[in-house]
Amino acid sequence: MIPKMVSLIFLSFKEGVRERALIGIGLFSLFMMGSAFVGVSLFMRDLHKVSVDINLSAITLAGLLLTFFVSINLISKDIDKHTIYCVLSKPFSRSQYIWGKYLGIMLLIVTAFCMLTLCSSVNLFLIKSQYDVYFQTFSWLEFYKAIYSELLMLFLLNAIVLFFSTITTSSFITLLFSLSIYVAGQTIEEVVLFLKTRSAADMALSETINTIIDITQYILPNLSVFDLKVHAAHAIPISYGYLFSITCYSLVYSVVLLLSASIIFNRRELN
Amino acid sequence: MKKVVIIHLTPFLLICSIVLCFFVQQNLSVKRENFLKRSDMDYILPSKVTGLAAMEFKGIVSDFLFLKASTFFGGKFIKNETLNAKHADYIYNFSDVITDLDPWFWDAYLFSNMLLTWDFGKIDQANTLLFKAREYRTTDFKVPYHIGFNYFYFLKDNIKGSQYMMEAAKLPGSPTYLASLASRLAMYQNQYKPAILFLEDILKKTRNPILAKQLETRLEALTVMNSLEKKIDAFKKKFGVFPDHLSDLINTGLVESIPDDPYGGKYILLENKRVYTTSKLVYK
Numbered sequence A: 001m002i003p004k005m006v007s008l009i010f011l012s013f014k015e016g017v018r019e020r021a022l023i024g025i026g027l028f029s030l031f032m033m034g035s036a037f038v039g040v041s042l043f044m045r046d047l048h049k050v051s052v053d054i055n056l057s058a059i060t061l062a063g064l065l066l067t068f069f070v071s072i073n074l075i076s077k078d079i080d081k082h083t084i085y086c087v088l089s090k091p092f093s094r095s096q097y098i099w100g101k102y103l104g105i106m107l108l109i110v111t112a113f114c115m116l117t118l119c120s121s122v123n124l125f126l127i128k129s130q131y132d133v134y135f136q137t138f139s140w141l142e143f144y145k146a147i148y149s150e151l152l153m154l155f156l157l158n159a160i161v162l163f164f165s166t167i168t169t170s171s172f173i174t175l176l177f178s179l180s181i182y183v184a185g186q187t188i189e190e191v192v193l194f195l196k197t198r199s200a201a202d203m204a205l206s207e208t209i210n211t212i213i214d215i216t217q218y219i220l221p222n223l224s225v226f227d228l229k230v231h232a233a234h235a236i237p238i239s240y241g242y243l244f245s246i247t248c249y250s251l252v253y254s255v256v257l258l259l260s261a262s263i264i265f266n267r268r269e270l271n
Numbered sequence B: 001m002k003k004v005v006i007i008h009l010t011p012f013l014l015i016c017s018i019v020l021c022f023f024v025q026q027n028l029s030v031k032r033e034n035f036l037k038r039s040d041m042d043y044i045l046p047s048k049v050t051g052l053a054a055m056e057f058k059g060i061v062s063d064f065l066f067l068k069a070s071t072f073f074g075g076k077f078i079k080n081e082t083l084n085a086k087h088a089d090y091i092y093n094f095s096d097v098i099t100d101l102d103p104w105f106w107d108a109y110l111f112s113n114m115l116l117t118w119d120f121g122k123i124d125q126a127n128t129l130l131f132k133a134r135e136y137r138t139t140d141f142k143v144p145y146h147i148g149f150n151y152f153y154f155l156k157d158n159i160k161g162s163q164y165m166m167e168a169a170k171l172p173g174s175p176t177y178l179a180s181l182a183s184r185l186a187m188y189q190n191q192y193k194p195a196i197l198f199l200e201d202i203l204k205k206t207r208n209p210i211l212a213k214q215l216e217t218r219l220e221a222l223t224v225m226n227s228l229e230k231k232i233d234a235f236k237k238k239f240g241v242f243p244d245h246l247s248d249l250i251n252t253g254l255v256e257s258i259p260d261d262p263y264g265g266k267y268i269l270l271e272n273k274r275v276y277t278t279s280k281l282v283y284k
Helices: A002-017 A021-040 A047-080 A084-089 A094-130 A140-167 A171-195 A198-202 A207-219 A229-233 A240-267 B002-038 B047-054 B058-078 B085-101 B106-119 B123-136 B142-154 B158-169 B177-184 B193-204 B209-239 B247-251
Strands: B267-269 B275-277
Touching: A002 A047, A002 A094, A021 A047, A021 A094, A047 A084, A047 A094, A047 A140, A047 A171, A047 A229, A047 B058, A084 A094, A094 A140, A094 A240, A140 A171, A140 A229, A140 A240, A171 A207, A171 B047, A229 B058, B047 B058, B047 B085, B058 B085, B058 B106, B058 B209, B085 B106, B085 B123, B106 B123, B106 B142, B106 B209, B123 B142, B142 B158, B142 B193, B158 B177, B177 B193, B193 B209, B209 B247, B209 B267, B209 B275
Parallel strands: none
Antiparallel strands: B267 B275
């Protein structure tokens, strides 16, 4: 069973590496990181913050672009172009296909993240050596913690993408649903926090709307918990306990989504 | 035949289009400049909207907004344009939003504090932002240091000024002179010396050339005023009375001449025997 899975994982990974969009995404991120060189010189003192902000945003954007343009294609293409029949004619179960695909995509994203982290570290090192005085509060550890948490967010987001791929028939609809969940997941915490404030209490929302928001916050993944970019930019220490919690959150949520996707995909008619 | 004409015509049309594009762009630049002048950027979306829209990119959005604000005011300073109360509200709201997105962003706090206090006299607004910084930057001595200075220099509240300076002196990285400055604040009442020390310290760490130029000019004016006040004290010691005019210092040989105010005003001796300038430290 394991060799079968491994071959599926590497198959998905190779398929992803062949995507031309990958080069474009890589170049875009490198360009964005490079812009930090010019960008920081326009600021007064918080040079470490600005360079970390730009570098982490470049890595995050690359991860999101990979998810929304490469991952979605990798999964939906099989169904759209009917190549899934060839794969399923081999001795794989549909569940194995889902898990293999997911892990293959994650391998691709982890590889991309490792390469981007390396480029980003070199970039930050160069900026730091140029403006060393302004990097006194900078911490490499917090910088890498932020990248790790971003990776956890992408684990979850890709599970969402895969889940929607199994229930929809078009890659566009998958993109639309996944993007909506991403936006809602990033903003739900702020909406809930706002509704708890006094100014929101004055708005007197109906009981139904409050209930809907309450239910939504438990169903939707809270993606903002993975955003540690501002903390990394100011070298504010993040506890290992918090990192462990978000790791569990991402893994458990992803497993739930992947198991649901497996069940749905097993029952799906592939005509 | 047609194919040959098209093949030869295409490069010609391309060159014509590039030339046309150049002129159109030039024309647009002029129009855009006028458009921007008319629609002065004096609004900002509240942080409830900006924060939601920025999603997980709050840090980089705050950088961008700060850059936008500093470029806007930098342009005003370069052109020596007069700033009004509307600009003060704008800088306050802008900084409030930026620091809602990233509450640890010191550049935004410092920039707004410098403008709101020295250029607009809005000390309460500046302190509101600094107190917000104090909630987040708990180990940064610069925050209570600036609050203390605002209380001492602008609000003439030496007790509170000394209290915050003391708080700053206890925090890591604070300059060694801070503790003694805090204890001597009462002695410095109505003197320009703490302001000079304060501006010198800011200037040392300021990289932005526009802001540095602003600070240098202010420092130059304050240094002259401080040195003239010292000469007035010397006059009092020598003759037992205060001079009636600054020209008395020249007549008695205490100074050779009264320096020019870099803001374009004229140094004067007030009734309370303090030196000030007709420019009020704002460009004439």
